[in-house]
Amino acid sequence: MDIAIKKKQGSFLKRYSIIILLLIPLFIILKYLVFLGESDFSVDKNSIVTAKVINDRFSVSVRGSGILIPENIQWLSSSVEAKVEKLIVKAGNIVKEGDLIVKLSNPRLLQELAEIKWELEAMLQESKASRMAQEIELIEHKSLIQSVIFDYEKSVNEYNAHEELIVTHAVSKLNYQRTRIERDQNKQRLISIKEQHTKLEENLLIQNEARAARINQTRNKLERIQQQVNNLEIKATMDSIVLEVPVELGQRVVMGANIAKLAQQNSLIAELQVPEIQIRNIEVGQSVIIDTRNNKIMGTVSRIDPAVINGNVLVDVSLSGKMPDDARPDLSIDGEIQVTEIDNTLYVNRPIFSQSNSEAALYKLNDDGDIAERVNVKLGYGSVNQIQIIEGLKAGDIIIISDPSRFEIYNKFRIK
Numbered sequence: 001m002d003i004a005i006k007k008k009q010g011s012f013l014k015r016y017s018i019i020i021l022l023l024i025p026l027f028i029i030l031k032y033l034v035f036l037g038e039s040d041f042s043v044d045k046n047s048i049v050t051a052k053v054i055n056d057r058f059s060v061s062v063r064g065s066g067i068l069i070p071e072n073i074q075w076l077s078s079s080v081e082a083k084v085e086k087l088i089v090k091a092g093n094i095v096k097e098g099d100l101i102v103k104l105s106n107p108r109l110l111q112e113l114a115e116i117k118w119e120l121e122a123m124l125q126e127s128k129a130s131r132m133a134q135e136i137e138l139i140e141h142k143s144l145i146q147s148v149i150f151d152y153e154k155s156v157n158e159y160n161a162h163e164e165l166i167v168t169h170a171v172s173k174l175n176y177q178r179t180r181i182e183r184d185q186n187k188q189r190l191i192s193i194k195e196q197h198t199k200l201e202e203n204l205l206i207q208n209e210a211r212a213a214r215i216n217q218t219r220n221k222l223e224r225i226q227q228q229v230n231n232l233e234i235k236a237t238m239d240s241i242v243l244e245v246p247v248e249l250g251q252r253v254v255m256g257a258n259i260a261k262l263a264q265q266n267s268l269i270a271e272l273q274v275p276e277i278q279i280r281n282i283e284v285g286q287s288v289i290i291d292t293r294n295n296k297i298m299g300t301v302s303r304i305d306p307a308v309i310n311g312n313v314l315v316d317v318s319l320s321g322k323m324p325d326d327a328r329p330d331l332s333i334d335g336e337i338q339v340t341e342i343d344n345t346l347y348v349n350r351p352i353f354s355q356s357n358s359e360a361a362l363y364k365l366n367d368d369g370d371i372a373e374r375v376n377v378k379l380g381y382g383s384v385n386q387i388q389i390i391e392g393l394k395a396g397d398i399i400i401i402s403d404p405s406r407f408e409i410y411n412k413f414r415i416k
Contacts, residue, residue, distance in 0.1 A: 097237060
């Protein structure tokens with residue numbers, strides 16, 4: 001009996017071993033068939049770009065391109081009609097305040113200046129002569145006043161003497177009345193001549209003021225013409241770079257014509273063109289990194305243009321710190337505007353064609369990395385190179401971020 005049992009057990013084990021050996025290739029075949037059933041298409045692994053979903057602090061930024069422009073621009077213009085006599089500098093030259101840029105000429109203006117100088121000199125000499133004559137007249141009139149005062153005092157003394165003698169009848173009543181009349185006449189004469197002197201002084205003062213007004217008028221005219229002559233030399237009004245000199249040698253320019261355009265080289269701002277779909281996240285005061293290709297400059301959003309032009313919005317950025325040597329007007333730049341930072345959120349390198357705050361169909365790789373399957377993902381804030389994941393993915397998931405146009409008609413495909 002014992003020997004029979006051992007034979008039965010050995011036969012049982014042998015049979016199960018054969019079954020297991022048969023099931024292994026069958027399992028492999030079934031797995032391959034299932035794999036083929038899941039995948040309608042295959043792509044080369046080296047032809048796609050993938051990225052891993054990360055859970056960490058996410059910096060949201062928006063990129064725009066543009067140029068540096070001067071914050072302070074000044075146009076120098078001609079204040080008179082003139083001809084361009086000499087061009088001292090050209091566009092691109094660095095100038096200091098007071099440096100000569102363009103020299104103009106106007107012979108008629110120079111002639112007017114000479115004539116008004118002669119006229120003013122003549123008026124000054126005439127005024128001097130008139131003052132001398134007035135002083136002589138005043139001296140003569142003062143001398144006449146002294147003479148009248150002397151006559152008045154003499155008549156007063158004589159009247160007083162006769163007034164004492166009339167009591168004793170030493171003088172006649174007729175002589176006494178004569179001295180009284182002479183006294184009164186001299187007194188009235190003195191009052192009258194003093195009034196004349198006052199009027200004379202007032203009259204001379206008015207004449208002097210009238211002459212001074214005419215002289216001042218002529219002097220103001222001289223200063224105005226002199227300023228116009230000085231303005232024939234167009235000089236820099238600040239330390240700057242010359243942007244334009246839109247005149248030619250020998251050209252006639254009219255009053256108000258632009259002669260030169262200046263800009264402060266160290267006072268620049270950045271103008272960035274930002275796509276209109278991203279402008280909603282930008283606010284005044286946000287930090288900006290300006291890239292000149294050789295250096296980086298920190299800045300702050302100072303203005304957002306209300307208009308949309310060709311799908312872009314103009315954003316002005318005020319720059320801080322010392323300007324690098326390569327900074328100059330019209331220099332092409334890139335700008336990265338720091339919108340916000342989000343703690344503890346999912347994000348991934350930005351897939352092609354993905355848009356902020358939207359839903360997208362992305363391809364997620366399985367754990368083995370040999371199958372890509374389409375999944376619906378809700379996207380949040382978008383940055384320059386990365387985008388926030390709201391729903392549809394988890395940390396550690398790997399997705400395809402390259403162009404999906406080759407396989408976008410498939411829900412699944414193989415990666416080999």
